[in-house]
Amino acid sequence: MGFLAGYLAAQLRILLRSRSTLFWVVVFPLIMTLLFTSLWGKPATPKIDLGLVVEDEHTAIVEGIVRGINATPMVDDLIVLDSREELLEQLRAPPPRGVDVGIVVPQGFSRNISTGRQACLELLYLDTPSSWTNTSLAIARGIVDELSRRIREHFLEAALRYTPQQYRPYVVALAEPVKVRVEPVEPETAVTEAQVKAWIALSMAVVEALFIGLLVGATSFHEEKRLGMLPALLSSPLGSWSLLAARLLTALLYTGIASAVAIAAGALAGAEYSASPAAVAVAAAMIALATLFSASIGLVISGLAKRQEAAEAMANAVAFPLMFIGGIWVPKWMLPPLLQRLAEVLPVSRMADAARAVIVYGQGPGEALAEHTPPTVLAATAVFLAIGVLLYRRLLEKSIEHPG
Known part of the structure; x- marks a missing residue:
């Protein structure tokens, strides 16, 4: 535990010193949430x-x-x-x-x-x-x-x-030969301006989970190698599992900070959330799972890339399209039928649906989990995470066999 606490403290110091990391974790969700709540937060009425x-x-x-x-x-x-x-x-x-x-x-x-x-x-x-x-x-x-x-x-x-x-x-x-009676039908879920803004804020939190998980996972091996930390970490008695756990906790820590910024920015813009303890717990769990799933993909990328720059480029090449075509940042009903089917099987998209269901629409936690995160979604997350962990372990073993 002492190693993990010290590692996370070091990552926080890196976050505060690194302008690029600080931008993506704090400034980016703040600007994007405020920008899009102002653009999309009001129902469009043609005038x-x-x-x-x-x-x-x-x-x-x-x-x-x-x-x-x-x-x-x-x-x-x-x-x-x-x-x-x-x-x-x-x-x-x-x-x-x-x-x-x-x-x-x-x-x-x-x-x-x-x-x-x-x-x-x-x-x-x-x-x-x-x-x-x-x-x-x-x-x-x-x-x-x-x-x-x-x-x-x-x-x-x-x-x-x-x-x-x-x-x-x-x-x-x-x-008046034909009299038309116009009768409005009350929708099951009325979408208000405050709910639209809350939807955007929650979506921004999941977007951060997607990007941070992919980038932390993809650079996990290469960053320690670039900083010269790998020999010391590998020679410690803690083993590779502690190093992997520290990297995943770093992704969760950064995602937690970014999510808090996005949700606070949404509240500042007028978003209203369902803040019951159960709803908050489900949303937090879904964002954490989305981060772990993304990190597992990042670990796979880490095994494919030879250098950190290549790993970052590959992670961004995966994250940016998924943000728009995976039903995360763009509502699923706006996507073509083929992409709608993709969003239905993408675990990060389903986790975003569950988080928005409990926080934005006030759906019951049990109902939201049953509807949006079936066992297949959790199983896919576990499988991808296992594959990523095995590849990461293989990278560490190769680095021990061939230190250069």
């Missing part, structure tokens, strides 16, 4: 800049339309223009355009509305094959449809006062 041209007289009806558009949450900016030509100029301008879509209120609109006749509005948009163009047009159509619905209700109410009782259903059907 448009809408241009409005009023060719009609500025009546109470027109003023009501302007007030209604201003109150629409999907309109970011209502720009009142003087002429149709100015609206066309704004629509045809290169990005960023002045307006996304335009509405023209032609002459006679208020007169037709006030006398019970059909009135006309014009929608102008840039005819380009763009998803944003379609979105902008759909939002503008929704605004016009809502205006039409309210006017129709007003006309219908007035007409029904003068319609005999037996004919009223036919008048209602004539005004």
Whole structure:
């Protein structure tokens, strides 16, 4: 135990002195968590800049339309223009355009509305094959449809006062042949802004487990060799097992620090966590297991690489793609079907799911473990760790047989 404590204390001193290690363990999770909680932490609501041209007289009806558009949450900016030509100029301008879509209120609109006749509005948009163009047009159509619905209700109410009782259903059907009832369905798990930020923070903790485990495992043999510590460590009576345990504990220590930074940064950004002791214990165990699994892959890399620089490059070559395509940093539902299947069998991804389930969504620890970490995941972790340990032991034995 004295050796392990002294080794970890030495690793902490190295962490504080090494700028690169300090960056990846402390600064990187802090910056990434704060950055992505600010970018992705708010639910995305599309908003448009809408241009409005009023060719009609500025009546109470027109003023009501302007007030209604201003109150629409999907309109970011209502720009009142003087002429149709100015609206066309704004629509045809290169990005960023002045307006996304335009509405023209032609002459006679208020007169037709006030006398019970059909009135006309014009929608102008840039005819380009763009998803944003379609979105902008759909939002503008929704605004016009809502205006039409309210006017129709007003006309219908007035007409029904003068319609005999037996004919009223036919008048209602004539005004609105198909009535649509819109009923929201409450989701089983509502995703709030605070939960999105918590999801990002937990994901950052697992990303750190992935990177730190891989890098510590991949450089475990080469770093001691480079620093000249290997002969002294191998000649000590503690044996190679203590050295291996010290390296794995170093990975867990660094991951613990990085995870604490990511979770604290998430809380600073407004994340809310389920902080029951059982949930925290499960999340900590999952992050620790993810670190050990990553370290086992790193130990395999250590046996394949001839130098520390090559081991670091190979570890990064594994970690960076897995971060994005393994369902760790990018939600699984955003991935193509093939990558979704990969994420389902990748132990680190399943461990991330379990940690997020208990901390972000408040799922019961037993239920989360049963759903996200089946025995196959734990077995795969144990197998990879055993392979990594055997290769690491083989490296140490070869270094004893051939000290140079």
